[in-house]
Amino acid sequence: MNDELDGFAVLLVDDHPLFRDGLATALRHQVPTLQVHAVATLDQALEVLCSDGEAFDLVLLDYRLPGEDGLRGAERLRARCPSVGIGLMSGVDDPTLPRRAYDAGLMAYLPKALELPALLSCLRRLANGETVFDDELLAPAISVAAVAGPRGLTGRQVDVLRHLATGASNKKIARALGISPATVKKHIEDIFDKMGASNRLQAVMMARDTLEQHDA
Structure with a gap:
């Protein structure tokens, strides 16, 4: 049976090696045909994307990156690689982040507390071209698209x-x-x-x- 994530390519950007490498390994284990490349900094992400930006369907940015937050980092990425989809991940307890990510034109806000099955479900939705945000916060905007x-x-x-x-x-x-x-x-x-x-x-x-x- 085909999986929506077959061949889907994710660039994970997070400066915490245990989380970054652990998540990449877990995703590859659950869906071997999912392509996951992980880097520690935004500069590394830009280097990868500038080399072959069309190889990736989605960039998942940590909100707290060294020297800048993920939303500002997303602006830099979009300026250099406008065709790549970008989502924000965060372990910060800030209820304004999903709305700010949505207003910034990102495709998703994913809490780091998500269990792996829930994260995979979100990635499948993204692979199908949907956006993924807090449904209650963004209900008026999302309901139209749905x-x-x-x-x-x-x-x-x-x-x-x-x-x-x-x-x-x-x-x-x-x-x-x-x-x-x-x-x-x-x-x-x-x-x-x-x-x-x-x-x-x-x-x-x-x-x-x-x-x-x-x-x-």
Whole structure:
């Protein structure tokens, strides 16, 4: 049975070696096809991403990094690598962090206290293009995206579909939505399946018709 995390690539950025290496090992053990690369600093992360940024679907940043917090670090990452998805992890008891991460355009806020099965569930949601935040805090924002779209498409798939209808490339769609090209590709494959499209041109034509009916 295929797992949403098969081939999904995560760059973990955390300066605490026990947590960083332990988490990376645990994730690889639970899902051997999940690709996890771990580094200690933001500069190391930038070096890896600048070398091959498209190799990663998600960067998970610790909130407390040496010399700067993860939110400022996320701004630096997005400035250099705008197409990569970014999530924030933290062990800090600060109820404002999920909202601040959401407002900063990040894809997720994940408490370090999460049990491994819950973390894997969150990663699967991220692999499917969803955002992951505290549901109660962000209910108004998340509920809109969660509404089923035409042909059973998710809210994020509808977003991709709108860009697809303009003829935008995967890279352009990724940049506009703040997700990785690999995640866009997976969404498009799922859209093809749900719409019964056999190629991109057919999907673009069907997208335009579907969106016109949906927005009417």
